[in-house]
Amino acid sequence: MDRGPAARPMRIIVCIKQVPRAQELQVDPVTQTLKRVGVPSEINPPDANALEMALRLKDQHAAEVVVLSMGPTSFDESLERAVAMGADRSVLLTDRILGGSDTVPTAYALSETIQKIGGYDLLLCGEETTDASTGHVGPGIAGHLDLPQITYASEVRIEDGKVRARRTAEDGTEWWETTMPCLCTVNFGCNKPREPTLTGKIRVERGGVVTHWSCADVGIDPKKVGLFNSPTIVAKVDTVRLPTRAGRIFSGEPKETVRQLLDALIADRVISP
Amino acid sequence: MTAVHVLEDKSHFHGVWVFLEHRKQGLRDVSVELIGEGRRIADLRNTTLTGVLLGNRVDDLATYALGYGLDRVIVVNDPLLEIYRSRPYAQVMAQLIRRHKPEVVLYGASKNGRDLGGRLHAILETGLAADCVKFDIDAEGNLDMIRPSFGGKSLAHILCKKHRPQMASVRRNVFVAPPHDPSRTGEVVHESVELGPSDVDATLADFQEFTREGGLRPEEADVVVSGGYGLGDPKAFAMLQELADLLGGAIAASRKAVDSGWVPKMLQVGQTGMTVRPKLYLAVGISGAVQHLAGMQESKKIVVINIDPKAPLFEIADYGIVGNLFEVIPEMIRQVRALKSGATDVRAAVPATAR
Numbered sequence: 001m002d003r004g005p006a007a008r009p010m011r012i013i014v015c016i017k018q019v020p021r022a023q024e025l026q027v028d029p030v031t032q033t034l035k036r037v038g039v040p041s042e043i044n045p046p047d048a049n050a051l052e053m054a055l056r057l058k059d060q061h062a063a064e065v066v067v068l069s070m071g072p073t074s075f076d077e078s079l080e081r082a083v084a085m086g087a088d089r090s091v092l093l094t095d096r097i098l099g100g101s102d103t104v105p106t107a108y109a110l111s112e113t114i115q116k117i118g119g120y121d122l123l124l125c126g127e128e129t130t131d132a133s134t135g136h137v138g139p140g141i142a143g144h145l146d147l148p149q150i151t152y153a154s155e156v157r158i159e160d161g162k163v164r165a166r167r168t169a170e171d172g173t174e175w176w177e178t179t180m181p182c183l184c185t186v187n188f189g190c191n192k193p194r195e196p197t198l199t200g201k202i203r204v205e206r207g208g209v210v211t212h213w214s215c216a217d218v219g220i221d222p223k224k225v226g227l228f229n230s231p232t233i234v235a236k237v238d239t240v241r242l243p244t245r246a247g248r249i250f251s252g253e254p255k256e257t258v259r260q261l262l263d264a265l266i267a268d269r270v271i272s273p
Numbered sequence: 274m275t276a277v278h279v280l281e282d283k284s285h286f287h288g289v290w291v292f293l294e295h296r297k298q299g300l301r302d303v304s305v306e307l308i309g310e311g312r313r314i315a316d317l318r319n320t321t322l323t324g325v326l327l328g329n330r331v332d333d334l335a336t337y338a339l340g341y342g343l344d345r346v347i348v349v350n351d352p353l354l355e356i357y358r359s360r361p362y363a364q365v366m367a368q369l370i371r372r373h374k375p376e377v378v379l380y381g382a383s384k385n386g387r388d389l390g391g392r393l394h395a396i397l398e399t400g401l402a403a404d405c406v407k408f409d410i411d412a413e414g415n416l417d418m419i420r421p422s423f424g425g426k427s428l429a430h431i432l433c434k435k436h437r438p439q440m441a442s443v444r445r446n447v448f449v450a451p452p453h454d455p456s457r458t459g460e461v462v463h464e465s466v467e468l469g470p471s472d473v474d475a476t477l478a479d480f481q482e483f484t485r486e487g488g489l490r491p492e493e494a495d496v497v498v499s500g501g502y503g504l505g506d507p508k509a510f511a512m513l514q515e516l517a518d519l520l521g522g523a524i525a526a527s528r529k530a531v532d533s534g535w536v537p538k539m540l541q542v543g544q545t546g547m548t549v550r551p552k553l554y555l556a557v558g559i560s561g562a563v564q565h566l567a568g569m570q571e572s573k574k575i576v577v578i579n580i581d582p583k584a585p586l587f588e589i590a591d592y593g594i595v596g597n598l599f600e601v602i603p604e605m606i607r608q609v610r611a612l613k614s615g616a617t618d619v620r621a622a623v624p625a626t627a628r
Contacts, residue, residue, distance in 0.1 A: 102400070103391075103401065104394060104395060104398055104399070104400070128545070130544075130545070132422075133403065133404070133544060134391075134403040134404075135387050135403065136390070136391040136394060136395075136401055137391070138391065139359070139387070139389075139390075140391050140392065140395030141395070142359070142392055143363065143391070143392040143393065143394075143395035143396045144395050144396075148360065148474040148475045149359045149360070149388070149392065149475075150359075151359070151384065151387070151388040151391075152384050164478065168384075168538070168539065170383060170384060171482055171483060172481050172483045173480070173481045173483075174477055174479070175477070175478045175479035175480070176476070176477055176478065177476050177477075177478045178474060178475035178476070182474075182475075188538075188545055189531060189532055189538055190538075230400075231398070231399050231400035231436040232400035232431050232432065232433050233431070233434065234422075234429050234430065234431060235417070235430040235431070235432045236429075236430045237422065237427045237429050237430070238427060238428045238430070239427050239428075240421070240427055240428055245575065245589055245590060245591045247587075247588075247590060247591070247593075248591070248592050248593070249590070249592070249593040249594075249595060250592070250593065250594050251582070251595040251596065252596075254594075254596055254597075254600045254601045254604040255604055257594045257595075257596060258601060258604045258608050261576065261592050261594055261605075262605070262608055262609065262612065265553065265574070265576070265592070268591075270553045270573070271553065
């Protein structure tokens with residue numbers, strides 16, 4: 001897809017996932033996968049931060065924001081919300097053969113879909129999902145597409161055709177600079193995602209804001225996706241048994257309860273008198 | 274990068290590898306902890322344990338690392354590897370893994386470890402299990418990679434049966450660091466890989482190191498005083514800091530306190546934050562969502578202070594105080610200060626009914 005820098009606006013693709021909103025997640029005892037039916041959903045919160053970052057860049061640079069997801073058609077709900085918030089359009093990769101894909105086929109299938117959308121300058125993902133919490137798909141896409149990647153970015157600037165991103169690491173704050181196209185994963189909680197606007201909601205009402213593609217539409221190899229082509233399997237799931245603890249609970253006047261607590265901690269040699 | 278993937282016979286893959294993260298001529302704690310666990314896995318599999326060290330002039334560190342229990346260290350020295358960079362590190366690791374075919378590769382679930390592992394598993398098209406807390410070997414000799422799932426409510430056993438290497442990441446403070454034995458010997462192997470300036474696709478323009486002025490990092494502290502939504506106000510963290518300072522510890526926070534913008538995310542304990550296992554974890558005004566438990570339940574002693582006696586965190590507390598934290602914490606500061614100054618009047622002033 002040939003284009004000069006001035007031929008059309010910058011294109012930002014944001015990858016989002018729809019996750020169960022409730023913390024009351026249920027596991028299907030047969031398939032050992034999440035039961036998603038009947039659980040209220042939301043845009044994976046870190047992905048909402050990535051979307052907000054894209055929309056801010058759109059405000060500054062008149063970029064086009066395309067939102068991409070992979071999953072069942074119930075994911076339309078999140079894609080429509082993303083458009084109502086200000087994204088220009090959205091794509092849902094939806095196909096039964098994708099079911100049960102782990103992060104390897106997911107990163108592959110999303111990479112192929114991103115290439116079909118084409119003409120992208122910046123890819124944004126949340127740092128991880130709140131349901132699977134691996135953080136592997138974003139860097140996986142960058143690996144597939146052989147793009148520069150900046151993970152855990154809490155600020156992304158586009159200056160002189162380059163991306164500068166602030167990354168929070170264990171020991172300090174790093175400022176990375178790279179060329180476009182590139183991929184950034186966005187730090188959870190680094191901004192406050194905006195609410196849908198009235199104009200956005202009207203656009204959604206008019207319809208046609210979500211494009212559905214199947215694997216065949218994109219040219220995804222069926223032998224590389226789905227449960228049986230995923231390197232990892234969930235062999236079983238155990239319920240967590242928490243260690244038994246002494247469980248002495250003090251109540252009453254603070255002067256007394258604090259003294260009782262400190263006495264106990266001194267007796268346990270946790271603190272020294 | 275997306276060449277046709279040919280699945281090799283997995284019997285060709287041998288040995289356990291640990292990706293060694295380093296900083297300022299020292300190994301990171303998570304890497305040392307992984308050497309300990311890697312040793313256990315290698316012994317169970319009756320195979321060798323290799324550390325992989327990428328950097329620039331890191332031979333002394335490689336020799337030192339052997340003392341933690343490695344059989345050998347593969348070293349790649351290159352100025353381009355001086356600091357961690359996603360693409361060059363992933364390129365080098367991919368070349369080494371294809372060349373030597375290890376059966377298991379372990380990474381720290383640090384920012385850089387996840388950045389690297391996530392990129393690499395897509396390039397190598399193999400399984401990677403994040404944030405593992407335990408490993409076993411199944412009947413067929415596969416690595417059983419056990420990780421919290423569904424918000425920490427259960428533990429999932431992840432297997433990577435057909436693909437090799439089996440890769441996993443582990444957070445800091447999950448495994449115990451092995452002792453260093455300076456007399457232990459092993460092999461330091463220098464490897465060369467194809468790497469050129471064109472492989473560097475991003476540059477580090479600026480780095481601001483976190484200062485120690487804010488006190489200890491929670492991951493390093495023996496005592497962690499952690500605040501939650503119950504604090505109601507960022508100013509209340511000053512009170513927790515004062516208590517932490519008196520106890521020689523660090524402050525931390527729940528996700529709700531971080532999301533409220535009261536403290537920076539680097540202080541967040543839990544599933545989307547850090548894991549701590551201090552000698553004493555003092556949870557103040559934290560109700561105890563499962564995601565929080567995932568980051569602190571291995572603490573040696575857990576103390577919970579909450580006004581709500583039904584707060585779920587009390588269920589895993591060694592000790593708890595039901596009370597108003599704005600009364601309890603100042604009183605605790607007062608009594609701890611009196612203890613530290615050697616004063617006995619505080620203890621004498623109250624009857625010792627509970628002794």
